[in-house]
Amino acid sequence: MASISKRTIRWTTQAGEERTGERWQAHYRDEHGKQHRRLFKRKMDAQRWLDETTAAVITGNYVDPQAGKITFSRFYADWSQRQIWVPSTRENADHVAGSVPFADLPLRSIRRSHVESWVKAMSTTLAPTTIKTRHVIIRSVFRAAVADKLIASDPSAGITLPRRRKAEAAMRIPTPDEVGRLLDAADSKRVSTRKGFRAYVALCAFAGLRLGEAAGVQVGDIDFLRRQLTVRRQLQRDGSSFAIRPPKYGSERVVYLPDELVTLLSEHVAAFTPQGESSRWLFTVGTEPMYDNAVTWRWRATRQAAGLTDVRLHDLRHFFASGLIAEGCDVVTVQRALGHASATTTLNTYSHLWPTAEDRTRGAAGSLMRTALGLPRAQSVHSSDRTGR
Structure with missing residues (x-):
């Protein structure tokens, strides 16, 4: 129900004088039955406001003017608890949401300028890819607030982000000679804790496994007769321990292994884990699987010994992908081998490597x-x- 009526009102001026006058009062009830009123000097202004508000209620686009009083941080705290996130994603989102300068502002008070200032400040210290990741997290919060009809629009929409480098410029693909040097340096003869790491490096370079996927390989995942490896899980840090989770983006897959890698893996099993259940870990540190920091410091020592300190472990995955493309593999073959969610992801990452x-x-x-x-x-x-x- 909505209507307009003339009202006589009294008010006090800044000089302390009592005044009396007429105003047009527009009022309506929202979808929850709550009544809202507003005064206007002219009847046509009251009617315009009432028409716009009524149309919003009818079309389902109505937003209660009082709803956006909740602060960004309070809304995030409530919304984030309903999200299906792995611990690492939640940890990252919590950090980003807690660091924004508008965390204590009411949602309805946050403007596009607030988000632009935040992005500008980050651009002086963070990489464009990191800024994009943080912006995606914040935008998902605002989108949820819009969906809950707490605010009418998303203030983070259309924000210009720093330009990222082109894939061909940013991507570091090791040469076969460099990968050979890394393999030679992986198993240190002086450091006993690095023995067996050569097979780990080989899995990343010649099977394209991610860090957590290689850490999560169990001996039973390798079919030595069929020369294939089933990627079923990844290991992620969870506090002071580890958690077993499905591969990133649900990328369970079968990777077909070359004979040379099968031989290397069989030698690794014979030397480091010759007996036990098929569920035993392929790479271990004591009684636990080798994961996260245990992998990272071994990789740093390996590339230092090889004189290739600028090579990241993930670059070995690029090396594997570039090798498949160089041998004429099509995009779907490369997608399946890498476990990408779609061929679009593969093309967005490696399109510059395919022949034009x-x-x-x-x-x-x-x-x-x-x-x-x-x-x-x-x-x-x-x-x-x-x-x-």
Whole structure:
């Protein structure tokens, strides 16, 4: 129900004088039956406001003006408890939500300018990818507030973020020679705790496993006869211990292993874990699996010994992907081997490694010319020249 009526009101001026006048009062009841009133000098202004508000109620876009009084931090605390997150995601989101400068402001008071200032401040110290990740977290909070009809719009929508480097410029792909040096340096003859780490490095470089996935491999996951590895789990740090979880983005998969890697893994099992249940961990530190920091410091020592301190462990996954592409594998094959959620993810990451139309045109024309001139047929060239492999 909505209506407009004329009211006589009294008020006191700043000079202390008592005044009397007429105003038009518009009032309506919201979807919960709560009554709202507002005064206007002109009837047409009251009618316009009432029409706009009534339309919002009818279309389901109505937002109670009082609803946005809850602060950002209080809303996040309530909303985050309902989210299905793994502990690492929750920890990251809690950190981001607690560090924003508008955490104690009511949701309805947060403006686009607040979010822009926050992004600008981060751009002086953080990488563009980190800023994007934090912005995604904050935007998900505002979207939830809009969905709950606490605010009418998302103040983080359309914010300009710092430009990220192109994939071809930012990606570091080790050469085969560099990977060979890393493998040679992985098993230190002087440091007993690094023995057996060579097989771990090999899994990342020649099977494309992520850090947590390689840490989560059990001996029973390897089918030595069929030469394949089933990626079923990953290990993540959980406080002072570890947690066993499904692979990232549900990327359970079968990876087909080369003979050389199968041999290396069988030698590793024979040397470090020859007996026990098939559920025993492939890589261990004492009685526990090797994970998180135990992997990180071994990797740092390995690349230091190899003289390749700029190579990240994740770069070995790029090395694996670039090798598949260089051998002519299509995008779906690479997607399945890496466990990407979709082929789009694979293309967004590695599209610059696939041969372009120009490359294929040159190759086809060159083949025609060699045939016409009676020259020996050259080996097929895919993207090896482009990847430096």
